[in-house]
Amino acid sequence: MGSLLFWIKKTDPNIDTVDWNAFLDVVSGLLVVAVLAGLALILWRYRVAVRAFKIRSSDDVFRPFTPAWSLLWCMAAFVIMAAFCFGYYEARFRSYLGSFIGDGLALSLIAALLAFALAFGAIAGFGVFTPRKFRYRRLING
Amino acid sequence: MNTLICAGGSGQKVLESAIHLCAAGFGPPVLRVLAIDPDYSNGNLERVQKLVEHYVKCQEVYREHLGADLKWFGTAVEVLSRDEKGSLRVWSPVGIQDRLRDLINYDNLGNTKTPPDVAKLLFSGDEIDLPLGGGFRGHPSIGAATFGLTFLHKAREPWSLLLDKMSGEMDQPTGSKVFLAGSIFGGTGASAIHPLARFLRDQFEKNKDRLKIGVSALVPYFRFSPEEAKTGKGGGGVSAGPLARSDNFSIATRAALEFYDYLMSNDDWPFDSVSVVGDSGMMDVGFSAFGASQRNEAHFVELLSALCAIEFFLHPPDSKDKKRVRYAGPRANIQLGDRGTNLLDWPDLPLSHFKLDELRDGLLAFWVSGAAHLGFYDAVVRHRLLDVKPECVPWYFDRFTRKNATLKTEEAERHLDLITAYFEEHFFPWWRQVMGASSADVRLFNDASLEDSRRPGHAPGASAPRIDDLANLDWPNENEKRTLDVIDRYFGDSVEIETNQGGSAGAAAYLSILGLAAHRFVAREYKRASESRKES
Numbered sequence: 001m002g003s004l005l006f007w008i009k010k011t012d013p014n015i016d017t018v019d020w021n022a023f024l025d026v027v028s029g030l031l032v033v034a035v036l037a038g039l040a041l042i043l044w045r046y047r048v049a050v051r052a053f054k055i056r057s058s059d060d061v062f063r064p065f066t067p068a069w070s071l072l073w074c075m076a077a078f079v080i081m082a083a084f085c086f087g088y089y090e091a092r093f094r095s096y097l098g099s100f101i102g103d104g105l106a107l108s109l110i111a112a113l114l115a116f117a118l119a120f121g122a123i124a125g126f127g128v129f130t131p132r133k134f135r136y137r138r139l140i141n142g
Numbered sequence: 143m144n145t146l147i148c149a150g151g152s153g154q155k156v157l158e159s160a161i162h163l164c165a166a167g168f169g170p171p172v173l174r175v176l177a178i179d180p181d182y183s184n185g186n187l188e189r190v191q192k193l194v195e196h197y198v199k200c201q202e203v204y205r206e207h208l209g210a211d212l213k214w215f216g217t218a219v220e221v222l223s224r225d226e227k228g229s230l231r232v233w234s235p236v237g238i239q240d241r242l243r244d245l246i247n248y249d250n251l252g253n254t255k256t257p258p259d260v261a262k263l264l265f266s267g268d269e270i271d272l273p274l275g276g277g278f279r280g281h282p283s284i285g286a287a288t289f290g291l292t293f294l295h296k297a298r299e300p301w302s303l304l305l306d307k308m309s310g311e312m313d314q315p316t317g318s319k320v321f322l323a324g325s326i327f328g329g330t331g332a333s334a335i336h337p338l339a340r341f342l343r344d345q346f347e348k349n350k351d352r353l354k355i356g357v358s359a360l361v362p363y364f365r366f367s368p369e370e371a372k373t374g375k376g377g378g379g380v381s382a383g384p385l386a387r388s389d390n391f392s393i394a395t396r397a398a399l400e401f402y403d404y405l406m407s408n409d410d411w412p413f414d415s416v417s418v419v420g421d422s423g424m425m426d427v428g429f430s431a432f433g434a435s436q437r438n439e440a441h442f443v444e445l446l447s448a449l450c451a452i453e454f455f456l457h458p459p460d461s462k463d464k465k466r467v468r469y470a471g472p473r474a475n476i477q478l479g480d481r482g483t484n485l486l487d488w489p490d491l492p493l494s495h496f497k498l499d500e501l502r503d504g505l506l507a508f509w510v511s512g513a514a515h516l517g518f519y520d521a522v523v524r525h526r527l528l529d530v531k532p533e534c535v536p537w538y539f540d541r542f543t544r545k546n547a548t549l550k551t552e553e554a555e556r557h558l559d560l561i562t563a564y565f566e567e568h569f570f571p572w573w574r575q576v577m578g579a580s581s582a583d584v585r586l587f588n589d590a591s592l593e594d595s596r597r598p599g600h601a602p603g604a605s606a607p608r609i610d611d612l613a614n615l616d617w618p619n620e621n622e623k624r625t626l627d628v629i630d631r632y633f634g635d636s637v638e639i640e641t642n643q644g645g646s647a648g649a650a651a652y653l654s655i656l657g658l659a660a661h662r663f664v665a666r667e668y669k670r671a672s673e674s675r676k677e678s
Contacts, residue, residue, distance in 0.1 A: 054626075054627060054630045055629055055630045055633045056626040056627070056629050056630065057518070057521075057626075057629070058518060058519075058521035058522045058525055059525075061522050061525070061534050061535060061633070062525060062527040062528075062531050062534050131634065132536060132634070132637045132638060133536060133633060133634055133637045135536055135637075136532075136533035136534075136536050136539050137533055137534065138533070
């Protein structure tokens with residue numbers, strides 16, 4: 001699975017290749033976990049927001065409905081990924097030169113963007129998450 | 143083809159019930175109506191006239207425009223006797239100024255073979271001189287004498303029109319069905335039923351068996367104070383003369399039933415189906431001799447009678463049932479209602495063909511739609527933002543915005559006003575009276591949910607269910623079901639309706655959305671109640 005992250009070069013040439021590949025395997029696994037965690041958080045918050053929007057009068061029908069902020073929970077994937085990357089790298093390769101900050105930030109950003117994109121697709125595309133009563137509403141300022 | 147002939151004040155109220163059943167989709171495809179009452183200004187009649195006029199307007203807009211799944215306003219009501227405006231006009235065998243003396247040519251009887259003493263034997267002096275423009279005042283002997291002369295009117299409308307249509311139908315295998323409704327304890331109904339049935343039977347020589355005549359004979363279900371009757375309240379100051387007395391109702395009923403028994407045993411039975419309906423609880427009503435002040439509240443007995451009529455039209459009896467008289471009364475094996483009176487629950491409805499669950503759920507869906515329209519959706523479709531943010535109402539977006547149509551036209555708003563007024567001024571006030579009958583504990587719907595309309599600008603007397611009772615409209619009232627969240631659930635149901643279902647355009651598309659959503663709503667929200675009812 002680490003081959004997914006083939007584009008990440010060793011931060012220090014002295015790091016053993018087998019060690020580095022094992023590290024990338026763990027990081028890529030965590031990338032999947034972080035994306036799924038971010039996705040779950042977004043969908044849960046979105047569902048809470050949708051359920052909280054009750055129509056109890058005619059004015060409620062036309063009340064603005066702005067569930068888009070739920071997508072900001074993709075930042076949870078960013079935070080999870082960043083915290084793990086730096087912590088795990090430090091724990092494993094502390095004695096080596098080089099820094100994982102750049103690659104770690106890139107991976108965290110990828111995790112957040114993937115969670116965002118998948119959640120957006122789920123919200124926009126599947127009736128499971130968006131009740132039909134909101135199907136024609138815009139996600140922003142709907 | 144079906145003809146409903148309603149005689150007298152109670153008959154008009156049966157017509158009122160029948161029209162509401164037709165509005166809720168239970169009526170036959172076509173229904174001709176004829177109202178008979180010598181009391182032209184009867185208050186009961188005035189209410190029915192307004193209802194029929196309103197129904198006819200609704201039928202023009204909504205009938206056959208609601209899609210295949212919804213039959214609301216699906217009965218084409220044809221008014222046989224109508225005024226210049228097309229409204230229901232009552233027919234009477236007598237003129238306003240007529241007296242029995244004139245009708246039987248009493249003053250000239252001496253010149254005929256009939257001695258005047260025969261008339262004196264049959265009628266009192268008061269009866270002979272009673273002005274008949276105010277009805278027969280509970281004296282069927284006067285009425286029977288006048289209805290026996292109906293053949294004199296057969297060349298004039300409405301009889302010429304009716305007989306013409308019927309003769310065409312008698313050539314068809316389906317024949318013609320006529321249902322007569324009226325009380326047999328009062329004046330007009332009691333005196334009209336048999337003479338009119340006999341008159342109709344005598345009009346056709348060919349295919350006589352194709353004429354089916356049904357009757358709903360109402361037996362006493364209300365009473366008024368004898369003291370009030372003595373003072374002759376009501377009737378616009380017309381001379382008192384003989385008045386109806388409710389303490390005579392039982393005697394009159396017995397006499398009428400004995401007469402029908404005599405007809406049956408002598409093979410002079412012109413009826414194919416007779417239903418006798420009444421309520422021993424006896425609703426107290428204010429006395430009114432006749433006129434506009436005779437305005438009794440609706441009663442469930444009239445609803446039962448209307449159900450008999452509709453079942454007769456939809457499922458005419460076999461000739462082997464010809465001499466079968468059906469009757470309905472309270473069940474014997476149940477406790478009395480909360481008020482110590484008779485109890486009327488769904489199983490008490492004397493249905494012979496309708497399935498009880500279908501009737502109940504169909505009426506419930508009509509209730510839910512009316513309540514949702516008055517309490518919520520009417521304001522939505524008139525909202526200033528409807529065409530600005532149509533995406534907020536998905537069914538509107540699909541059926542109107544996408545087609546560059548709108549409900550904000552003058553015509554559409556006029557059509558919406560029709561259903562608003564129907565539910566608020568006719569349907570729910572009528573149910574409120576039926577449910578509130580003091581003589582019985584009526585457990586059909588939740589009367590606690592019905593209250594004065596809260597809609598701004600409503601007409602006097604308008605009534606509507608509480609919108610937070612949308613899932614609490616059946617009996618009994620359950621406070622925990624009272625919540626505004628039901629609006630959200632109903633709104634959810636309305637957006638689930640597929641675009642190929644229901645009406646395609648205008649207010650009819652809107653009403654069909656209300657109805658189809660109501661059926662989904664009833665199936666889900668009232669399922670528990672329905673199942674527990676079955677278990678019990």
